Amino acid sequence: MTMRHSLSLLAFALLPCFAHAISDSTLLAAREAFRNNDSTQLASLGNGSGDRDPLAAWPGYWQARLALDNGDDNPSRAFISNGGNAFLRERLLNDWVQSLGKRGDWDGILRVAPALSGEARDADSSCWLDVATLNRRQTVASAPDLWQNVRLSDGCARLVEEQAARGVLTPAQTEARMRLLLAGNYLTVARRLAAAANLGERFFTAGGAEQLVQQLLTLGKNNPVAALERAAASEAMFSKAQSGFLYGQLALRSAQRLNMPQALDAFERADPQQLTDEQWEWWLRAALRQQDWGRLEQLSRRLPEALAGKGAWQYWRARSLQALGRGNEATPLLIKISFEHNYYGLLAKEELGTTLEAPLSRSPTPLTLQRQLLADPDIQHALALFELSLRNNKPEWREDGRRVWRWALRGRNDEQLLAAAExxxxxxxxxxxxYAAERTVRTHDFSLRFLTPYRDTTRRYASQLEIDEAWVYGLIRQESRFLNVARSGVGASGLMQLMPATAKWVAGKMGLPSYQVNDVDTNIRLGTWYLRHVLDNLSSHPVLATAAYNAGPGRARGWQAAMPLEGAIYAETIPFTETRDYVQKVMANAVYYAGAFRQPGNTLKSRLGIIPAR
Structure with missing residues (x-):
């Protein structure tokens, strides 16, 4: 029996038994009553007051939530003053602040908010508190980047309006936000911002310059070339601000279509004050794709401070300095990034001439520490939710368990995080x-960060298909974190997150008349077959195959350049944010797994390789 297995048996024995445990049927009925807005049925099921079962407080929380929706604060006040479940108290405090904000009760927010520390406030509650503070003529720390995001919560959208009204935003930022909202068809929010900032009707006047800007942006979604031609022909109609915004948006569209010469030209004509973080990053990607190292280095110095500090742009700034013969300036940047345990950290290590050794593992955490954590009410709450989900096959309870688990690990030290991972x-x-193992700061256990469940199955199919087992593990880790019942928002299922149509097509090719996509063996068998298929059809290049697995073979092929391209540059300039992040993480994961498997010649740069010309 292994040390970890013996600890496992004892840890299960340490789980507490709760007197007066609330029944599963009561919890399921309470959740359904909450969904149906049935406060009478909820009240009949009790509120769990005084019950030691960590799940017993949920009906009372839902009762208070429904009351807030009806403008009644008393149940929330009673629930919070009663003590008990800390996660639900904090969650209800946030709900309460947001309810008060929607009602415009600024004094109410200022009374409730002190019970929420900065760490406990979610983004919307923090925004509502700032709105309340501003409305009571007090100053708040500015949040200058909010204006860039058109999909803000109610509280944060209101905060931007208050900032615009009080001159916290520059006129250029306020007008840029107006144009972004109109381009996204957020007319109601745009109307509120125009009223708050006293912008009048000029953004909504038919036939005006602002309307022409919107028309050219609409054209630019599908045809940036034509839109840029019309923008140049109509430039006399635009103010400097209008023209600068329009060129910046069309530059972004061009860059995301990988027309980098056109994008670079348009970015030079854009107004830097109206550029979002996304636009700044694509300006650098355009220079990178062209391997215009001089321009990339110059742009990296102009980046807003928050972006300049990102590992990605510190790494590419270092690369540009190396290309320009300024290696002495590059080295300190690379050293700094090399301590990060991620994609850019691995690349930086390799630029410095070092490679990843076998990932660090350590002995299991002391049983006494595990016992302490298992006695923690918040850990008990999370585990009880996972068990409830498993007993009743209800994934929504598992999602609640994940939220509580993440919340319960907030502020833990490295030893506690590793014990929680165990x-x-x-x-x-x-x-x-x-999740727990990834959050350690100084003491790490990479055997917990890079788990290898289902090893026999994965190794067998990887070997049969002659694909790299480390790569397969890197992909599964990114796809599902080894949760065999994982299901994405678009319907992908299982460890390797197969779409229904893909699973059916692969099963047909393999001659499987029937299959269960969430069965571990079947899912890995189908997923590895499809991975081999896309690899064979994309120049046997794992970067292209990884991109294809996420976004489809046609897109992966379309993102190739007209000439061979360094794999890291191809990955950095993938137009889809999700796929770009996915490819980088899968390939970095593969390096860590290859180290654990003692595979020779294991470097990230060799895995990224050179992407052949389209």
């Missing part, structure tokens, strides 16, 4: 084990 691993909560 506890999760013992219960096959692989995703939560990885």
């Amino acid at each position: 506890i999760a691993l013992e219960r096959n909560l692989y995703d939560m084990a990885i």
Whole structure:
């Protein structure tokens, strides 16, 4: 029996038994009553007051939530003053602040908010508190970047309006936000911002210059070339601000279509004050794709401070300095990034001439520490939710368990995080084990960060298909965190997140008349076959195959350049944010797994390789 297995058996024995435990049927009925807005049925099920079961407080929380929707604060006040479930108290405080904000009760927010520390406030509650503070003629720390995001919560959208009204935003930022909202068809929010900032009707006047800007942006979604031609022909109609905004947006569209010469030309004509973080990053990507190292270095110095500090742009700034013969300036940047345990950290290490050694693992955490964590009410709450979900096959309770687990680990030290990872691993909560292990700061256990469940199955199919087992593991880790019942918002299922149509097509090719896509063996068998298929059809290049697995073979092929391209540059300039992040993480994961498997010649740059010409 292994040390971890013996600890697992004892840890299960340490789980507490709760007197007067609330029944599963009561919890399921209470959740359904909340969904149906049925306060009478909820009240009949009790509120769990005084019950030691960590799940007993949920009906009372839902009762208070429904009351808030009806403008009644008393149940929330009673629930919070009663003590008990800390996660639900904090969650209800945030709900309460947001309810008060929607009602415009600024004094109410200022009374409730002190009970929420900065860490406890979610983004919307923080915004509502700032709105309340501004409305009571007090100053708040500015949040200058909010204006860039058109999809803000109610509280943060209101905060931007208050900032615009009070001159916290520059006129250029306010007008840029107006144009972004109109381009996204957020007319109601745009109307509110125009009223708050006293902009009048000029953004909504038919036939005006602002309307022409919107028309050219609409054209530019599908045809940036034509839109830029019309913009140049109509330039006399635009103010400098209008023209600068329009060129910046059309530059972004061009860059995301990988027309980098056109994008670079348009960015030079854009107004830097109206550029969002996304636009700044694509300006650098355009220079990178062209391998215009001089321009990339210059742009990296102009980046807003928050972006300049990102590992991605520190790494590419270092690369541009190397290309320009300024290696002495590049080295300090690379050294700094090399301490990060991620894609850019690995690349930086290799630029410095070092490679990843076998990932660090350590002995299991002391049982006494696991016992302490298992006695923690918040850890008990999370584990009880996972068990409830498993007993009743209700994924929504698992999602609640994940929220509580992440919340319960807030502020923990490295030893506690690793003990929590062990506890999760013992219960096959692989995703939560990885979550805990990834958050350590100084003391790491990479065997917990890069778990290898289902090893026999994965190794067997990888070997049969002659694909790299480390790569397969890197992909599964990114796809599902080894949760075999994982299901994405678009319907992908299982460890390797197969879409229904893909699974059916692969099963047909393999001659499988029937299959269960969430069965571990079947899912890995189908997923590895499809991975081999896209690899064979994309120049046997794992970067292209990884991109294809996420976004489709046609897109992966379309993103190739007219000439061979360094794999890291191809990955950095993938137009889809999700796919770009996915490819980088899968390839970095593969390096860590290859180290654990003692594979020779294991470098990220060799895995990224050179992408052949289209």
